[in-house]
Amino acid sequence: MIGQEQLSVLVTAAAGTISAHADELSELDSAIGDGDHGYNMKRGVEAVLGDLEAISAKPLPEALRAIGTKLVMTVGGASGPLYGTMFLALGKELAINPDDFAAAFHKAVDAVAARGKSEFGQKTLLDVLYPIAAALDTGKSKAEIVALANQEVTATRDRKAVRGRASFLGDRSIGHVDPGARSSALIIEAIAGKLQ
């Protein structure tokens, strides 16, 4: 189970990679959306960092819910409710069953899918999150999970968007990596890099 000190390390790493890649994420979003994904996410993770001392003092489920609420309130755009729901649901599930992270993660991804009225294969962050949920279920290693996440990001390039603003482009959305899939993989890689 993740302790308070470690949570602070993980959140700092995840926030750091999002801020460092904010320009890249917004550029990806410019190609098929409104070009603000990186900047929106950066605003959200900076707000979380600003509250990190209070957040990491809470028990893990409550801390995750606090992160989710902060993201919902500060990210804006569609990614606020999606990432916010991920952390809110993860906190809720871990409060019920603290010993089964894989099951909690899977349910949290289901909550994101419900929020976005989407599913795997529609060129969204779910294209990364569902394969990772499956990999956690089967106990894959951290290195395998990171490799899988990046591979799934690349796979979004050839898919056509059917949800969100990218869907307005129809076939023209093909050929571009999905920015939400990329930000998910960045967070997964940052967390895997710090997990002991």
Add this chain to the structure above:
Amino acid sequence: MSNVGIVIVSHSPLVAQGAADMVRQMVGNDVPLAWCGGDPGGGLGTSVEEIMMAIERAWSEAGVAILVDLGGAESNSEMAIEMLGGDKAGRIVICNAPVVEGAVMAATEASGGASLAEVQATAQELSPA
């Protein structure tokens, strides 16, 4: 006021305000009305907090109908409703309708004392099936 309230949520504060002006021209002060637009950083986008405050400003015991423009406005409105929670959440609906025309149609319906379901159905008549 017992008429259903209307909330307009756009990525652009100018669009939201303009739509609200058109609603006011049609129904005057017969309908509780509020609008919001712009993300928490002041750019184009939507803010859950602003949406929650707009719902409070337009609150009516008969409920509130929200009109939204693009995806993020809809998901942020859903989030705002969940976060308000309690008894109020069950009396707030999001209309699947074009934001400007939907707001004017919904408010016109609301000004005659229609129920929340009737207001929502009238706005949604504008949507392609």
